[in-house]
Amino acid sequence: MLDVSVKHLSFSYDKELILADIDMEVKAGAFVCLLGQSGCGKSTFLRLLAGLEKPNSGEILVDNEPVTKAGLQRGVVFQDYGLFPWMSAGENIMIALKQRFKNMNADQRKAEALRRIKDVELAESNFDKLPKELSGGMKQRCAIARAFSIDPPILLMDEPFGALDAVTRAKLQDLVLDLWRKETENRKTIFFVTHDVDEALILATDIFVLGQSPSKIIYKYSFNGEKKLDRNTIYDDPQAMELRNNLIKIIHNEIQIKTNDKI
Ligand SMILES: Nc1ncnc2c1ncn2[C@@H]1O[C@H](COP(=O)(O)OP(=O)(O)OP(=O)(O)O)[C@@H](O)[C@H]1O
Ligand SMILES: [Mg+2]
Numbered sequence: 001m002l003d004v005s006v007k008h009l010s011f012s013y014d015k016e017l018i019l020a021d022i023d024m025e026v027k028a029g030a031f032v033c034l035l036g037q038s039g040c041g042k043s044t045f046l047r048l049l050a051g052l053e054k055p056n057s058g059e060i061l062v063d064n065e066p067v068t069k070a071g072l073q074r075g076v077v078f079q080d081y082g083l084f085p086w087m088s089a090g091e092n093i094m095i096a097l098k099q100r101f102k103n104m105n106a107d108q109r110k111a112e113a114l115r116r117i118k119d120v121e122l123a124e125s126n127f128d129k130l131p132k133e134l135s136g137g138m139k140q141r142c143a144i145a146r147a148f149s150i151d152p153p154i155l156l157m158d159e160p161f162g163a164l165d166a167v168t169r170a171k172l173q174d175l176v177l178d179l180w181r182k183e184t185e186n187r188k189t190i191f192f193v194t195h196d197v198d199e200a201l202i203l204a205t206d207i208f209v210l211g212q213s214p215s216k217i218i219y220k221y222s223f224n225g226e227k228k229l230d231r232n233t234i235y236d237d238p239q240a241m242e243l244r245n246n247l248i249k250i251i252h253n254e255i256q257i258k259t260n261d262k263i
Contacts, residue, residue: 002073002153002189003028004049008058010214011041011048018044020214021058026206027225028153029187031180033200035251036210042193045210046156049191050076062154072100075152079159081143083131089117089142090127093149100150116145120175137168144172148179157192161199170231173202181227197247201234207243209250219250 006024010017018041026032034042047053049060051070060067062074076082083092093113097104104112117127120141131139140160147155157176161169180188194200200207205227211218221243223229234240 002063004154004189004191005061005064006058007061009048009055009060010057011044011053011055013044017214019048020216022210022215022217024208024217026189026191028189030225031177031190031203031205031227032192033204033207034191034193034210035195035197035200035207035247036215037212037251038195040210040213041215042210043158045215046076046158046191046193049154050074050156072150073152074154074156075147075150077143077147077155077157077160079162081131081139083139083143083146085131088128088130089122089134089138090114092131092142093117093146096146096150112149113145116149117142119148119179120145136163137165137172140164140172141175144176144179153186153188155188155190157190159193159195162195169199173199174231177203177227197244197251198234200247201229201240201244202231207247209247219247221247 004024004026006022009019009022011019022045034045036042044053048055049067051067051074067074083089084095087095090110090113093116094109097109097112114124114127117124122138122141122145126134126138126142131142134142143160161172164172176190180190192203204223205225206222207220208217209219210216229237229240234244
């Protein structure tokens with residue numbers, strides 16, 4: 001259970017300022033959704049959280065320790081699944097287990113990988129299949145199984161369901177929520193990037209909206225650590241409706257401002 005604190009974080013690629021003075025306080029076990037237009041710097045922000053890029057100024061603290069490099073403390077699920085194409089679904093999970101749990105022997109790794117495959121409701125027969133033999137939804141299940149198998153206290157997910165149809169997407173949202181909820185004592189802190197306001201409402205305990213580049217946090221909303229909304233309530237609950245409208249307006253206004261700027 002690790003708190004994450006982002007202080008005055010700025011980042012540029014070459015001379016172009018992408019993130020400008022981002023501040024964020026996230027409690028351990030929160031499910032954070034990051035919203036913002038394409039190109040505003042959401043993936044860049046996740047890369048900084050992962051330790052794959054270094055800030056120009058400011059810092060990211062995890063449990064009061066600065067993030068300086070990538071580590072097993074922070075697992076990442078990429079939009080393109082990030083599976084090794086030459087390894088089967090099972091092997092993709094076993095190699096992550098090998099890195100993370102040095103004392104596990106081959107049989108234990110296999111048993112654990114199989115358990116994880118079943119956990120994400122993939123049939124056992126998929127264990128030996130290569131990623132190219134799996135559908136997009138199955139690949140994403142495998143990537144989620146791998147991320148949870150190494151049991152990182154912090155999980156970074158970059159638009160993981162962007163390429164999936166609505167039904168598969170809804171199933172995987174429920175799956176991730178179930179996996180997150182199951183760990184009542186040691187709940188992971190999740191950072192989840194999405195374009196979809198409804199997805200954020202279904203998943204989040206905390207929502208942050210990033211403005212256009214150079215990006216700052218332009219809006220935040222917290223349910224104070226509690227998961228208040230779900231698929232059934234987001235369209236009926238008055239608080240949810242107001243929040244939904246607000247989020248859509250904020251993201252839309254950003255588009256208007258940018259469009260007018262360019263004219
Ligand atoms: N490796 C890189 N080198 C230089 N510029 C980059 C690099 N990666 C991203 N950028 C630039 O940084 C900005 C933010 O990109 P980023 O990928 O973080 O956006 P995003 O919010 O994740 O967008 P999307 O929603 O489309 O995924 C963009 O202007 C992009 O062109
Ligand atoms: Mg991105």
